[in-house]
Amino acid sequence: MQGSKHRVVTDLPKDLLVEIFSRVPYKSLCRCRCLSRSWHALCSDPNIVKKSPQTLSGFILHAGDKHGHPSPQPVGFRSASARSTCPFSSCNGLVLWRCCKHPASSYEVDYVVCNPATKQWTTLPPNPMESPGNMEATYLLVFDPTMISSHFRVFMFLPDVFVFVIRSQASGLEIYSSQTGRWVFRQSEWGENTEVDFQIKSVFFNGTLYSTTPDLSVITVDTEGKIWRKIRMPHSYIEPTVKQADAFIAHSQGCLYAMHIDIHDNNRLSVWSLEVDGDKQWILKHTASISELFERQHCGKHDFYTLIAAHPDRNMIFLTGGVHGELVAYDMDTREVTVIRKLRTYSQVPMFPYIPSFVELPTSGCRKFEHLLFSYAWFV
Structure with missing residues (x-):
């Protein structure tokens, strides 16, 4: 029956x-x-899988060796000549990797975009504006699987004047399009003295890239490099002592989130939301004490928690940290905390939220890899 x-x-x-x-x-x-x-x-x-609605399925972790260090061999990109790899940008199912061709030198680098769901990967053409061996260059991947063309873009923040080595004034952007296969330059319209650094935090939605700056602003640019904006983050008004490393942005349910954990106030979490198509006003959405939620007080460096993502469809945020280096989900509606996984050696390596995409990479130079370069931390 x-x-x-x-x-x-x-x-x-x-x-x-x-x-x-x-x-x-x-x-x-x-x-x-x-x-x-x-x-x-x-x-x-x-035909069904490609059209199936996708949401956050888990997190990508760099697999590395048994100690959590980057793997010396590129397990997946077997036909590439790279010798060490590191993921450093992810967007809607695609992952951008920096691959050093020789283990003893960082001067020869390839940038690789891969899709874990389809096991495709492609190498970007060299950027003529990047200096050889510049490992602090800021590259950001953007991809919208709902668009008909399904092409991706990569943004490189072009430094003008370096400040304290890791920070630079952004004179413009180099934008790579998989549709044209070329890099193009766009002059910055964010205004003078707009600085970026390699710790930049970014999110992409509604065709716009949102990124943080050291002066606690959010700079935005569309995929064509034609519309430029600068928005002050709420931290700069309420808590002017907050630094960029303490601030975090994310996208959820059509809104831009700005979040902060104050380690000097019982690990107090503050979450603001901004309706990007609305009146452009930040609204305080949620506050909570992380220490109280985890039923212990801040008592040392191991109790630091780091914000890593917001769920795209729910009032839920994700953190890492604690004594055991845990990946944790916090439901802002129920104020419930769920430990997803003890990360151990993975707690200090790059981690990205993962939304599967079964859209085929459009570039003609795509190849298939056999094994994944990363692990997953899944949740239900």
């Missing part, structure tokens, strides 16, 4: 099945694959 029910569904016209199942979230599709072979084939259909 159960098998006949499965056959009734799978015997429906193919176009109708695609229309129905493309509305099912990807996690539910994965569960349906366990019902039978026919359901497994149906729920694995690329």
